[in-house]
Amino acid sequence: MSLRRVFVSLGSNLDDRADLLRHGREAMAALPGTRFVAASRIYQTAPQDLEDQPPFLNQVVCLETDLAPRQVLRHLQQIEAAAGRRRTVRFGPRTLDLDILLIEGFSSDSEQLTVPHPRLWRRAFVLAPLADLWWLARDMPDEDVGALARALSREQSVEVYVGSERQGAGGHGAAQAELRRLADERHAVVLAHNYQRAEVQDAADFVGDSLELARKAAATDAEVILFCGVHFMAETAVILSPQKTVLMPDPRAGCPMANMVTPEGLLALKAEHPGAAVVAYVNTSAAVKAETDVCCTSANAVEIVRRFPRDQPIIFVPDRNLGDYVARQLGRELILWDGYCHVHDSMRAADVRALMSRHPGARVMAHPECRREVLDLADAVLSTSGMLRYPSGEQADEYIVCTETGLLHRLGQLYPHAAFHPITRQAICPNMKITTLDSAIEALRDGLNEVVVPPRIRERALQAVQRMVEG
Numbered sequence: 001m002s003l004r005r006v007f008v009s010l011g012s013n014l015d016d017r018a019d020l021l022r023h024g025r026e027a028m029a030a031l032p033g034t035r036f037v038a039a040s041r042i043y044q045t046a047p048q049d050l051e052d053q054p055p056f057l058n059q060v061v062c063l064e065t066d067l068a069p070r071q072v073l074r075h076l077q078q079i080e081a082a083a084g085r086r087r088t089v090r091f092g093p094r095t096l097d098l099d100i101l102l103i104e105g106f107s108s109d110s111e112q113l114t115v116p117h118p119r120l121w122r123r124a125f126v127l128a129p130l131a132d133l134w135w136l137a138r139d140m141p142d143e144d145v146g147a148l149a150r151a152l153s154r155e156q157s158v159e160v161y162v163g164s165e166r167q168g169a170g171g172h173g174a175a176q177a178e179l180r181r182l183a184d185e186r187h188a189v190v191l192a193h194n195y196q197r198a199e200v201q202d203a204a205d206f207v208g209d210s211l212e213l214a215r216k217a218a219a220t221d222a223e224v225i226l227f228c229g230v231h232f233m234a235e236t237a238v239i240l241s242p243q244k245t246v247l248m249p250d251p252r253a254g255c256p257m258a259n260m261v262t263p264e265g266l267l268a269l270k271a272e273h274p275g276a277a278v279v280a281y282v283n284t285s286a287a288v289k290a291e292t293d294v295c296c297t298s299a300n301a302v303e304i305v306r307r308f309p310r311d312q313p314i315i316f317v318p319d320r321n322l323g324d325y326v327a328r329q330l331g332r333e334l335i336l337w338d339g340y341c342h343v344h345d346s347m348r349a350a351d352v353r354a355l356m357s358r359h360p361g362a363r364v365m366a367h368p369e370c371r372r373e374v375l376d377l378a379d380a381v382l383s384t385s386g387m388l389r390y391p392s393g394e395q396a397d398e399y400i401v402c403t404e405t406g407l408l409h410r411l412g413q414l415y416p417h418a419a420f421h422p423i424t425r426q427a428i429c430p431n432m433k434i435t436t437l438d439s440a441i442e443a444l445r446d447g448l449n450e451v452v453v454p455p456r457i458r459e460r461a462l463q464a465v466q467r468m469v470e471g
Ligand code: SF4
Pocket: 195, 230, 254, 255, 256, 257, 258, 283, 341, 342, 343, 344, 404, 429, 430, 431, 432
């Protein structure tokens, strides 16, 4: 029997509300014929209709089930009852509130079950967590859930909750609230890379990989972009959106790999290979991008290179490991620059094997910036966003993660039922971690560290970056 995806919201505002949500998740994961796919971040919400009560915690989960919709409803009611749900006042305090929001390929308007949920599109406390999981939606209403959630979240006081241990970033609430307040005041959008500190990720408007952040930077209507990442990412935002002010929390946040290739070095290599096209990983300076035919990220490098005729020589800069991976995937030779990411290049097959023997059955996810010896052991070679999605389609409970440890925060939020083992706790990029909430607040408050790309370079780099974003 085919499994339907079901989105369910959880809410509670009693003292042990985080535990109640955990109990609800675990009970749903144990339903017959049901697979727990993923969970959103937990959000804290001021009470809406009856204000004299504690704030709520809300979350959305995605399940896959062969249960009929009314069976799902009955099971959820049983879970609520077992959690001691009492509802003496409408919109009043809740032990555990479970609501079916959406069911794949199903709608109903009966008294017992209304799907989609009738108040879904008006409630930020439902839309904000649903937006975290909207990439899992199949055969669901065609709505821009992210835009709806953002529009409503500010007026309805919905924020990521950082109080629980699992959410990982406790104790930063005041600084996060200040950053959010400043972002509102300055009409700014806060973009954060998947490797940023957990507390920075949780305060951002969008968290993603280089490609997703570049697309967000191009699409946003905010006047200011606060880029919590490294320098080449902020430059890419300037290239795509020159009319916006792009700020960085800390100007020292560079990428050592991007610094390994200079425009002069690239021009010299081009001179050695006349007629060769240049594909540059996005981890390059704007000046290098200006000498490039097309940029790529780890998410689309194979597809970008595949578009070139097979007899077209291609120079690939700067990551030798990503270039080697692309060449092997496509069965063609590339002219590789000898650059590398020190975080990924230091990972070793022996470390992966040691973890595999400690966790038999764990799936191995590796970033293509890793060496060939590591990639050869991986079940899946993925960009960071690919890694965030991969477990949603797997049955495994354990994963070995071969990338920077910042990704573990989102993985833990999305898949609270699974265990994620970093290849090493030392897989930390100091340049990514240099950004703090304090530096982000200072930069936004005082308009510090504006990233500038000279117009002549910007114009020459634009086409290569646009091809990456569109590709
Ligand atoms: S993780 Fe590697 S590629 Fe990413 S910013 Fe750090 S050094 Fe550069």
